[in-house]
Amino acid sequence: MERSEEYIKNERKQDWRVALQKKTKAKDRMSIERAIMAETPPEVRITSQRIEVNTGLTKEQALVEASRCMDCVNPTCMEGCPVSINIPKFIKNIERGEFLEAASVLKESSALPAVCGRVCPQELQCEKRCFYVEKLHQPAIAIGYLERFVADYERESGNISTPKMLAANGIKVAVIGSGPSGLSFAGDMAKLGYDVTVFEALHEIGGVLKYGIPEFRLPNAVVDVEIESLRRMGVKFITNYIVGQTASLDDLKADGYKAFYVGSGAGLPRFMNIPGENSNGILSSNEYLTRVNLMGADSEDSDTPVLRGKHVVVVGGGNTAMDSVRTAKRLGAEHATIVYRRSEEEMPARAEEVHHAKQEGIEFLTLTNPIEYMADENGRVSQMKVQKMELGEPDASGRRRPIPIEGSEYILDCEVVVVAVGVSPNPLIPNSVEGLDVSKWGTIEVVKDKMQSSIPEMFAGGDIVRGGATVILAMGDGKKAAKNMNIYLTEKYLVN
Amino acid sequence: MKEFKSINDILDFAINEEILAAEFYTALAAKMKHKHIKETFEQYALEEMGHRAKLEAIKNGKRDNFSDAKVADMKIADYLIEVDEDKENMTYQEALIIAMKKEKSAFRLYSDLAAAMTGEVEKKLFLNLAQEEAKHKLRFEVEYDDNILTEN
């Protein structure tokens, strides 16, 4: 939602906000310690893929944490949020006990607050820009924890507010892909009165939220509630339907669809291209996590030996790598190890995930890079050769790049290797649609902030435009696209 | 082994290598099925033409020589397997691997030639040419590091 600075300032001057500002002195707010999130003990949670690690703040904790927030005149936290959630407004609503009101503030800007509260890299976004961090060098307000608290409170209360819907206008739009980007787009378009159908290649709706991020971080039930509310808004979902294969875009046009939103994600795994990489037992994180998350390969009676091993090595340092290695631990690996060619500081994974992984006994080999895999007589991977790296001098971009240390090679045992070194955009739509501008990385080119592609009736966003990004950015793109597609369709079909 | 009678001889050899490299990328571009990869190889061909122009300027005395700054070697290309150059549907990652390996082999060629030279001036020139190739390789390695080795 767009908001002027003036609007934010005026909101801050509302009576109830002023009363709260006066109620507690800044000094007293500052003396409160940041809330600690309760978590399931490591030895318990590693027994199942479906036990959530973080268990949420209590009401009392949330009230206290909210009272730490200074309700800053210039809330820099909002600048750190990619979709500019009105952070002080939602937090102050918590402080005064209006949790449902706080939830509706979140929903002005974010379609999936219960998801973002759990998976956003807050320490790099809103919390990094919090007054406590920037000026006081103290731990930030736990904005992410509070966001999760409010969204969970609303869901559990059963009082989920239904958004205002405009009258149906009869115009059909198709969404390709049901990840966070497609879902947020679908919600906004449904509110505007469009007849929205989401086509999804897999049998489950939710994209990475379902097939990628494991339930110990994001329970499916949380995502399902959001999908249910979209259904209630009239959004239709068609699964097992690959646009570009089951039917072409032209077929959909012939069916009456007037515009398209491509949110098909970046689900094409990348490999390293090193010798031995096609041995049995080496798989992409994408395949590994999909088999466990969507196909129940973690259950005891599932016949999936390929996924289990005493030594499981995961290559990479992102969220995908952390999710894979922690999954391996839950599947019974004695040694579940991360091998990453850069240093720990450079790991793109959320800091909390690295912390939780360590608690769970995950081993970390940083500044270490695989250079070859060795297989046994059955063609199954049994060892990998790795090389130690060191960081070189900072280059023109200021980045210290890893450089191999000559003669530092050694051998690691491994029966399962999960490669999590990045993903590429799903190529089907970019490669099959005539006239669609595509970058050299295979991402769809769009007009920035409008999300419109070189084909006027086709908009796109999320990972298919950005390469691998984040849930909140994917969602933000969906919202921008909905706003601009509405303008496009209104001009074309609704004003006469 | 090829004989080099003069400094200009060596530069002509190197200029020809750049022309061959440009032709190689142009041919790959023509073969590619998808526009964005076609354009990538066309871009590489243009870069080779740029290297050629630089060498010609040096030959014509319009530019004084090479810089002596040491070039980092990230050695990314060293451990990767060859890409099948007959494929028509290469990915951007494969395009970069081809380019890194090609610059690496040019670097090796000039380093070997430098070692084989007896005259100091010729030796120095080949070493300089090798350094130029190392720079080109680093440019591709940095792109690979920034865009392909991006774990998410």
Ligand SMILES: Cc1cc2nc3c(=O)[nH]c(=O)nc-3n(C[C@H](O)[C@H](O)[C@H](O)COP(=O)(O)OP(=O)(O)OC[C@H]3O[C@@H](n4cnc5c(N)ncnc54)[C@H](O)[C@@H]3O)c2cc1C
């Ligand atoms: C394991 C893992 C962990 C992650 N952890 C985090 C995290 O903690 N925090 C964070 O912010 N981000 C995280 N990310 C990144 C984040 O999940 C993505 O950036 C985000 O999901 C992108 O959303 P999207 O809607 O663009 O695409 P996706 O979520 O990838 O959804 C795309 C959907 O489109 C479908 N599709 C593709 N092609 C077609 C077609 N032709 N026809 C029909 N359907 C099609 C796919 O099946 C998929 O369901 C993680 C990613 C992974 C893989």
Ligand code: SF4
């Ligand atoms: S910067 Fe921190 S203290 Fe200030 S309004 Fe935002 S969350 Fe509250």
